Amino acid sequence: MSGTLVTDPDVVDAASRDRSPVEEVGAAIALVRATCRDDVVATMRWANERGVPVITRGAGTGLSGGANAIDGCLVLDVSRMNAIKTINPAERIAVVEPGVLNGDLSDAVREQGLFYPPDPGSWRISSIGGNVATNAGGLCCVKYGVTKKFVRALEVVLADGSVMRTGTPTAKGVAGYDLTGLIVGSEGTLGVVTEVTLALVPAPDDELVAVALFDSASRACEVAATYLEAGGRPSMLEFMDGPTLAAVQRMADLGFDESVDGMLIVGCDDATRQDVEFAAFSRLAEEAGAEVFVAESVAESLQFTAARRLVGNAFEAMGRDLVDDVCVPLRRTGELVDGVRALGKKHRIRVATAGHLGDGNMHPAVLYSPGDAPEAVDEKRRAYAAFEEIMQLGLDLGGTITGEHGVGRLKASVLPVELGETNTRIQRELRRVFDPNGTLNPGVNLASDHS
Amino acid sequence: MSGTLVTDPDVVDAASRDRSPVEEVGAAIALVRATCRDDVVATMRWANERGVPVITRGAGTGLSGGANAIDGCLVLDVSRMNAIKTINPAERIAVVEPGVLNGDLSDAVREQGLFYPPDPGSWRISSIGGNVATNAGGLCCVKYGVTKKFVRALEVVLADGSVMRTGTPTAKGVAGYDLTGLIVGSEGTLGVVTEVTLALVPAPDDELVAVALFDSASRACEVAATYLEAGGRPSMLEFMDGPTLAAVQRMADLGFDESVDGMLIVGCDDATRQDVEFAAFSRLAEEAGAEVFVAESVAESLQFTAARRLVGNAFEAMGRDLVDDVCVPLRRTGELVDGVRALGKKHRIRVATAGHLGDGNMHPAVLYSPGDAPEAVDEKRRAYAAFEEIMQLGLDLGGTITGEHGVGRLKASVLPVELGETNTRIQRELRRVFDPNGTLNPGVNLASDHS
Numbered sequence: 086m087s088g089t090l091v092t093d094p095d096v097v098d099a100a101s102r103d104r105s106p107v108e109e110v111g112a113a114i115a116l117v118r119a120t121c122r123d124d125v126v127a128t129m130r131w132a133n134e135r136g137v138p139v140i141t142r143g144a145g146t147g148l149s150g151g152a153n154a155i156d157g158c159l160v161l162d163v164s165r166m167n168a169i170k171t172i173n174p175a176e177r178i179a180v181v182e183p184g185v186l187n188g189d190l191s192d193a194v195r196e197q198g199l200f201y202p203p204d205p206g207s208w209r210i211s212s213i214g215g216n217v218a219t220n221a222g223g224l225c226c227v228k229y230g231v232t233k234k235f236v237r238a239l240e241v242v243l244a245d246g247s248v249m250r251t252g253t254p255t256a257k258g259v260a261g262y263d264l265t266g267l268i269v270g271s272e273g274t275l276g277v278v279t280e281v282t283l284a285l286v287p288a289p290d291d292e293l294v295a296v297a298l299f300d301s302a303s304r305a306c307e308v309a310a311t312y313l314e315a316g317g318r319p320s321m322l323e324f325m326d327g328p329t330l331a332a333v334q335r336m337a338d339l340g341f342d343e344s345v346d347g348m349l350i351v352g353c354d355d356a357t358r359q360d361v362e363f364a365a366f367s368r369l370a371e372e373a374g375a376e377v378f379v380a381e382s383v384a385e386s387l388q389f390t391a392a393r394r395l396v397g398n399a400f401e402a403m404g405r406d407l408v409d410d411v412c413v414p415l416r417r418t419g420e421l422v423d424g425v426r427a428l429g430k431k432h433r434i435r436v437a438t439a440g441h442l443g444d445g446n447m448h449p450a451v452l453y454s455p456g457d458a459p460e461a462v463d464e465k466r467r468a469y470a471a472f473e474e475i476m477q478l479g480l481d482l483g484g485t486i487t488g489e490h491g492v493g494r495l496k497a498s499v500l501p502v503e504l505g506e507t508n509t510r511i512q513r514e515l516r517r518v519f520d521p522n523g524t525l526n527p528g529v530n531l532a533s534d535h536s
Numbered sequence: 537m538s539g540t541l542v543t544d545p546d547v548v549d550a551a552s553r554d555r556s557p558v559e560e561v562g563a564a565i566a567l568v569r570a571t572c573r574d575d576v577v578a579t580m581r582w583a584n585e586r587g588v589p590v591i592t593r594g595a596g597t598g599l600s601g602g603a604n605a606i607d608g609c610l611v612l613d614v615s616r617m618n619a620i621k622t623i624n625p626a627e628r629i630a631v632v633e634p635g636v637l638n639g640d641l642s643d644a645v646r647e648q649g650l651f652y653p654p655d656p657g658s659w660r661i662s663s664i665g666g667n668v669a670t671n672a673g674g675l676c677c678v679k680y681g682v683t684k685k686f687v688r689a690l691e692v693v694l695a696d697g698s699v700m701r702t703g704t705p706t707a708k709g710v711a712g713y714d715l716t717g718l719i720v721g722s723e724g725t726l727g728v729v730t731e732v733t734l735a736l737v738p739a740p741d742d743e744l745v746a747v748a749l750f751d752s753a754s755r756a757c758e759v760a761a762t763y764l765e766a767g768g769r770p771s772m773l774e775f776m777d778g779p780t781l782a783a784v785q786r787m788a789d790l791g792f793d794e795s796v797d798g799m800l801i802v803g804c805d806d807a808t809r810q811d812v813e814f815a816a817f818s819r820l821a822e823e824a825g826a827e828v829f830v831a832e833s834v835a836e837s838l839q840f841t842a843a844r845r846l847v848g849n850a851f852e853a854m855g856r857d858l859v860d861d862v863c864v865p866l867r868r869t870g871e872l873v874d875g876v877r878a879l880g881k882k883h884r885i886r887v888a889t890a891g892h893l894g895d896g897n898m899h900p901a902v903l904y905s906p907g908d909a910p911e912a913v914d915e916k917r918r919a920y921a922a923f924e925e926i927m928q929l930g931l932d933l934g935g936t937i938t939g940e941h942g943v944g945r946l947k948a949s950v951l952p953v954e955l956g957e958t959n960t961r962i963q964r965e966l967r968r969v970f971d972p973n974g975t976l977n978p979g980v981n982l983a984s985d986h987s
Contacts, residue, residue: 357808
């Protein structure tokens, strides 16, 4: 095996968690740094024969605990498998290893006049393998869709070390069941992805944005839904509520008035459509009493987008944050924001909501103070209580407990509530087909899949 | 049960085949015409307990024998479950029963300013349930993608009669494995779809087209690939070779010169982009020696599109046709067309190729005469030999044996060749999870799944 086996406890420990607030992290017995598919095959064979659990990780930027170690496991790190094997402009595809960072791939394809749309908040530092594992989304999805839409084919090492190819590099293909789509979003529980064939699109024009400031968060949500219902085709439709703006404002002075309680950012990356999109959006926003700015340059547009991308850091700077990831019907997003605020009051906890409003994919954040002091411990308890109720609120509004972060360990116990009995049963049985010995990421996605 | 049970042999026989050339059709014991989900549940329970195979059918427009009966089976017809339950412009979704015709849904959503893109050649007469079962494509796919991209959620009756809901009506959702995507394209082998939630998009502008006539089929293919590589973003990119044009010409005089050996139709349904798209395409096509016409009206555009849509009927009028459905990388489409012609010569059989060139999804047709005369029997043997070799040619060019028609019974024996050993094994085991007794469409998709 050409990869490295590490047993130094400090190094292993450092590789044993992702960026989620999930605190339960077990003691792994070792860390394998794979450099090629054969390393992965050897690791899976060894582990499967001995019944040793394997937790696969890429860049470790996940937010749901999907890469957190458990006691006695191997941590399999594929971040060194980071070759961009092919960029083919004629076929509009790229073939990459799982450890390639999204940002590095995006830069590389841009140089060839192409565009890889999926852009999770972590795009600069998250890996394609991780994006595939969680079916990551981002700001682009309202126009381009999530990661799954761009994955054409995979090479996967199964739990027993056998190698499976799925899909085809062609634009279409319906030969057999869609195992590619089944593995995308499966959070490392069905196999270890060792190669990804991705679809690319022609590079769009420079994205310009319009920004609207409302004194009511839920009215901002209503305007967004009305704009889409009227035929709006934005390349971005993002939302930040007042508390989120305040948090961002603490990081970088954006000059927002404190009376602003809801901000929309509408992007358009098709130069031929920008006038019509911004006119349609501005009219609706102004009718609803908003103040609207249409950026006059790419630089100005990037500034507003950067403010949106700062949200994660801004929350982190305020303490610990439990960022939820519910997705609800567009017409229910206002109720979601209002409901989250009511839950914040009920549990006496700071909450703030931002999100990919054009998809109904909202990220309410529940903020609490770190530490072991009794007040901190109590605040954390209230934060988790609010978080649980936000998930339930998402379901009550006809939505889902996760739009793009994944289930991980954070939401594994709630997943069966959303899926229902028959779907849960089928999912558990499918998992056993791929991994009869329960080696791959036990406890992730479906908590009690081998109970 | 509110549905109808029919045992009249003539009626049962008439419902026992789809539009494929697959001639093996068994004798079903009865036909169930379901009118609601409970009919499907009752049928599946009854059949599963007795080990009676169930062949589900919608409109019966499939081209791969996926709805052909086998001896001793029940035929379950869901075409009377044809209610459009919801069209929701705010959420851009429709909720429909499986028997709704694609054309009827398309008309209904258009009235509300929305668009359901998937448009298989059979769109006027094929059902949404069948489109879901085969993951149907069409002329739209180069811009909008295949059926799978538009299916958000399903209600499915499993082999044992249990009811499962998959997916969510929201734009995004990653809670658990993507069972929705697994069932789309599974050709009725994993369950019976009883409700479909579909994503819609804003109605586009009127589609205009440009047409280019080449004296070389493979040169037309090259120009199409170059146009896409240069950043072309058509809403349609279709191909017909000389023999196809001749067949269509026999149906409707389109005034084509006999020297034309390849025709491209490039569509654009975004009024703000039409000038730039047609200019870019025209320049490339003219440089390659083609004659180019840019339609000046919707009527003229529809005329060219109609000619493309006539291909199926034109072939049928010439005898029997085995229409293949291979999908290959864009840069290999010219080789495919030339290779198909060589196979025609080799097997002394008429061949013609049309297809969704922008996706590399080509439909070579192998034509033969019907009948039992020795010459006809021999010609049919040669036609099937050519057909098999076309599938292999598609694989040799790095493609797949089916881009949109599905595997059905027609290609079931070849499927494992494309999938490879591990993928085939996993697919068989997945099928057993859904259908342990092998009740659903035995012999379809994976021929020997219970052998």
